[in-house]
Amino acid sequence: MSRIADNIRQLRATLPESVTLVAVSKFKSCDEIMEAYGAGQRVFGESRALELRDKHAALPNDIQWHFIGHLQTNKIKYIIPFVSLIHSIDSTKLLEEVDAQARNHGRCVDCLLQVHISQEETKFGFTHDECRDVLRKLAVSPFANANVVGLMGMATNTDDMDMVRGEFACLKRLFDEARSMMPQHISVLSMGMSEDYETAVQAGATMVRIGSKIFGARG
Ligand SMILES: *Cc1c(COP(=O)(O)O)cnc(C)c1O
Numbered sequence: 001m002s003r004i005a006d007n008i009r010q011l012r013a014t015l016p017e018s019v020t021l022v023a024v025s026k027f028k029s030c031d032e033i034m035e036a037y038g039a040g041q042r043v044f045g046e047s048r049a050l051e052l053r054d055k056h057a058a059l060p061n062d063i064q065w066h067f068i069g070h071l072q073t074n075k076i077k078y079i080i081p082f083v084s085l086i087h088s089i090d091s092t093k094l095l096e097e098v099d100a101q102a103r104n105h106g107r108c109v110d111c112l113l114q115v116h117i118s119q120e121e122t123k124f125g126f127t128h129d130e131c132r133d134v135l136r137k138l139a140v141s142p143f144a145n146a147n148v149v150g151l152m153g154m155a156t157n158t159d160d161m162d163m164v165r166g167e168f169a170c171l172k173r174l175f176d177e178a179r180s181m182m183p184q185h186i187s188v189l190s191m192g193m194s195e196d197y198e199t200a201v202q203a204g205a206t207m208v209r210i211g212s213k214i215f216g217a218r219g
Helices: 003-014 030-038 049-058 073-079 092-104 128-140 161-181 197-203
Strands: 020-024 043-046 064-067 085-089 109-116 146-154 188-191 207-210
Touching (some): 030 049, 049 064, 049 073, 085 146, 092 109, 109 128, 128 146, 128 161, 146 161, 161 188
Parallel strands (some): 020 207, 043 064, 085 109, 188 207
């Protein structure tokens, strides 16, 4: 059995069935992705629009492609015809633009609001208050073609697991608020990566995004 397939099987064995595993395949080859596919993996995440477009064209049609990176509005067009979930909506302008382009394609695209939960300056996302504002507006008038189904966050990259646990707990509370504001829509909490997914699952993640633990360290 290939190393990648083996990693997928081991991860699945430890994750609760209710948690969706997104295999983060950015910078990885189509051959490597096919090894994961061979182990039954169907949900893959990419962080660059053109790379995602090219892999979608080259790989089997039953893969569900998630976009997890910072999305520039001028790149939406490359992924909108097929993307199944955008994790990284970090402005209302981006959400409006996804809605408009999805409408042109006759699609309804699921989206997550990215929330800034870490101590790091460089990560994109709404503050908690901004996120509440957006949710309040959506609860009154949701977009028809950009369906906000949950929240995504990245914890601080640190060995201090108490800090990480605190950040995830904070996002979980915001997720619970979001659910009570839009119960028909909100069901996805995307948090946890290779180094912190166990903590994220304990804190209530419904979706984890795992790259290096499946495919090996990034080159
Ligand atoms: C790269 C990336 C991941 C996966 O990171 P690993 O540490 O390799 O598991 C998860 N989420 C986002 C947003 C990423 O950019």
